[in-house]
Amino acid sequence: MELHDDPEAWKELGWRLVLEHDLVSPASFAALPRLVRLAPRSAQARGLAGRILERAAGRHSCDDLLADCAGTIKEFREVLDRHLLSRPADYLMSFRALLAVEEEYHWANALEGFTDDINHVDCPHCGVGVTTVIGNFGCxxxxxxxxxxxxxxxxxxxxxxxxGTGRWMHQITVRDGQEVLANGIAYLFGKAECPHCASVFTVADEYASANRPVMR
Structure with missing residues (x-):
């Protein structure tokens, strides 16, 4: 398939490589080297490579495939870091891809840009379900x-x-002048008070505990 800048061709390739229900396959990983070669000049290639890696963790028996792509993933990390420094229009997509490259899969799949991000966690003290909101409508x-x-x-x-991860995420976004993301990360890795029992806990710890994939 000739890709160039054909949106339909990229959409079809995405359907082939990231299957229904967000599954990935050996074909997805076989395509990574070409996608990474295209990534410095193609937002579509960056996005698709990132989607493959975002969905790779601990599921669908992908661990061996990830290991086989270690060199390609390292190259993709360097491509993404250079790209983020340019403060591009697709910053959030590329930042999420970088999180996946760093094996922070739960954050790669969770971040929506902090315009109105909503996460659900259980209070570690009383067990009640707590909704946390970070965005334009408040935190x-x-x-x-x-x-x-x-x-x-x-x-x-x-x-x-x-x-740890929170410091690294915050430093990258501050470096790149992404004020909204940096501010949201500060809240995400900050403290919440349970409105039910008044205990205080770290939002990110509870979200990661519930959503971090188990690597096999």
């Missing part, structure tokens, strides 16, 4: 008690308090 935790909505403001982490 808060929420539960419903009967017909009454109860909210508590989220507490963002200061840059110097961040560690």
């Amino acid at each position: 808060y935790s929420q539960v419903w008690d009967g017909g009454e909505e109860i909210r508590r403001d989220l507490r963002p982490a200061a840059a110097e308090e961040l560690t």
Whole structure:
């Protein structure tokens, strides 16, 4: 198939490589080297390669296929890092692809840009389901008690308090001038108060605990 800049050709290729129900296959990984070669000059190639990796973790027996693509994935990491430095229009898509390259699959699949991101976690102390909202409508935790909505403001982490993945994500987005993403990450890795029992927990810890894929 000749791709060039043909949207329909890219759509058809995407259907072939990222199958129904977001499954990936050996053919998906076989296509990665060509997609990565095209990635420096093609948003479609970056996006499709990122989608393959986002869906690869711990499911569908992909671990061996990932290992076989280690060199290609390393090359893709370098391509993405250079691209992000240019502050491109497809920044969020490319940043999510970088998260997948770094095996942060749950964050690659979760980030929506913090315009109105909603995550559901269980309070680690009382077990009640808590909705966390980060975006244009506010940054808060929420539960419903009967017909009454109860909210508590989220507490963002200061840059110097961040560690591990949260620190790395924040540093990359600050480096690249992505203020909205950096601010959202500070809230995501900050603290929430459970509106039901008033205990305090880290949003990212509870989300990662529930959603981080089990590698086999």
